[in-house]
Amino acid sequence: MKKTARQLVKNSVRSMPAMALSLIIGLGTSAGVSADEADAKRLLKAMSDYLAAQKALSFEYDATLEVVTKEEQKLALVSSGDVSLSRPDKILVTRAGGFADVEMSFDGKTLTILGKNLNIYAQQDMPGTLNHLVDELRFKHNRPLPAADLLLSDSYDALMHDVVDVNDLGSGVVGGVECDYLAFRTEEVDWQIWIAQGERPYPCRYTITTKLLAGGPQYTIQIRDWKTGDEVAATDFSFKNTTDAKKVDLKNLEGTGDLPEHFRMGESK
Secondary structure (H helix, E strand, O other): OOOOHHHHHHHHHHHOOHHHHHHHHHHOOOOOOOOOHHHHHHHHHHHHHHHHHOOEEEEEEEEEEEEEOOOOOEEEEEEEEEEEEEOOOEEEEEEEEOOOEEEEEEOOOEEEEEEOOOOEEEEEEOOOOHHHHHHHHHHHOOOOOOOHHHHOOOHHHHHHOOOOEEEEEEEEEEOOEEEEEEEEEOOOEEEEEEEEOOOOOOEEEEEEEEOOOOOOOEEEEEEEEEEEHHHOOOOOOOOOOOOOOEEOOHHHOOOOOOOOOOOOOOOOO
16 A cells, blocks of 8 residues: 555654654755645545535534733633534534533524523514525624534535645544544634544534634634434424523624623734
């Protein structure tokens, strides 16, 4: 079997001390091991095609959103939840953290966001596909879905937009699953992805590091309990107000965002 650059990287990682490894990764090809850009793109495209082909899927996740204070202290806001979707136009997402317990549902016509801990909800007519929903939430309402780029019908094009550097770093293990480990760079962010090896190349871990904020805070989502097709439990994507929650305007739906209300956004560097 032909020994690829991916195999060389993996074998080198097992045998070299940490300091030598950090120098090799930092210097790129100085040790005679070059990342296989074509292979990395092929693996990412295979993941994208696999995800797009799944008409129904579900998973659980743990997410970490880092923030950096004015005193340059880095803090990590952690949350967990689950996602169920049915292509092309239905999704149910939950997110529970230390300050918010949120459920977001979309039935192809109406978006509903429920603040469970506050017993309030908001609705917005938003007919269209999941792609349309992802864009509306991200750019218009500043409420991005967890792993939003990975949920699109063509995640490859979205992920590769403005990418200027690609690296295949061999293998990694996430939650007991052996993965292909890839790293990408744009002018504004660095991002990494771990993709399960085998016939189900789903994303196991996805990390984005911003270059525009001091301290390089990251957003990381780690995925588990991946299910597709008949494995996915039957889901009702329509909203039913079983707790007599109070309806408010979406712009007044406080306490359901990614940051606590007492956190204030700082300036980019």
